[in-house]
Amino acid sequence: MSEEVFTLKQPEKDERLLEQLSALTRHHRERSPEYDRILLASGQAQDSYASVYDLPWLPVRMFKNHHLKSIPDDEIVKVLTSSGTTGDVSRIYLDRDAAAAQTRMLSRTLQTVLGPKRLPMLIVDSRGVVADRRSFSARGAGMLGLMNFGRDHVWVLDENGEPDVEVLKQFLAKHGDQPFLIFGFTFMVWLYLYEAARDAGLDLSNGILIHSGGWKKLIDRAVDNAEFRRRLAEDIGLTKIHNFYGMVEQIGTIYLEGPDGGGLYCPDFADVIIRDPETWEVAPIGTPGLIEVTSTLPTSYPGHVLLTEDLGVVHGVDDGAWPGKRFSVLGRLPRAEARGCSDTFTGGDR
């Protein structure tokens, strides 16, 4: 049985993360001369840090311009690249231990809502995204990672990118009376699963939906998280819905929406800090700012404390369905380049 990962209240978590992330900062400074140089040049190199809020962060885009890694070349087992729309891509280097840890911790995080058994799985995409084994898009790679949690995988979209309602009906006839897993990018779930299921009068009440990718493409339809949850529940019976937030620069760490829909929660080995984009001060609860993400998983590259280009807000601490901070992602910081896995799908722009 897997260990649980949503257990720590904030004071205990802050204490543990300070110790572990400080040790990781030392670890990476010793092994990555480039990281050490960046900290020294920016005046952030200290022997110890008084609080998790003082730990030195790297802007995520550093991984585009610098080869940041803390392992020798012959120990690299995997290089992950992010999808970028303006050319440069981030490169993330994993050794055997880091690769194993990210898979294991992603699994523990998702098993919180999925349980240990693999469920029949509906994928809101077309088989084509994983067809070419030699060149997966970021979207295909994300898909493959999630497929481990399912069985009897069924693809909702046909090869033309259109929802296949017959396939959906067949899946529900076979598996619809027991728990099943649905995975897809947020806007695709809305456009291709929700609308098709609603129009066909289908019942997805035994489904557990895991989705990600952001709301940008749904803004013109006035669909936000609350509306998404409300309509899916009312129109197709889908109430177990878990959005998540994550990035390739912190592979294996995802921030998962709790059962109450009250925000995204941080697993025990990770956290978020919201910062004022002008002053870099920590923003108070309820005040939006830039999202800094921390995680103990990056051991092979210095990605344990990162400043993202996303805006977010913490709604509360130790006051929700799971312990720790609960927060929402509000979108990209204006002017930051558009970047994100699901942006590689152009078929949705209609």
Add this chain to the structure above:
Amino acid sequence: MIEIDRLRKVFRSSLELPEDYDVDGLEYRGIEKWDSLAHMSLVAAIEDEFDVMIDTDDVIDMSSFGKAREILGKHGVEFA
């Protein structure tokens, strides 16, 4: 057919390997054909052949032929 041969056969057919290919020392990603996509069909084929349901943790843990054997052992498949 003894169980170990059944398992070898499933590995060869799922990973599209020749009849006489020695699979006993195989490791995940050790050969090009055993990639993450093939892993999913391999797991499904093992489940069908031995009539078992493999949990998520074991799918992730099944990093070699030896591990697959061990996992089936937990499900009561005897490789004596």
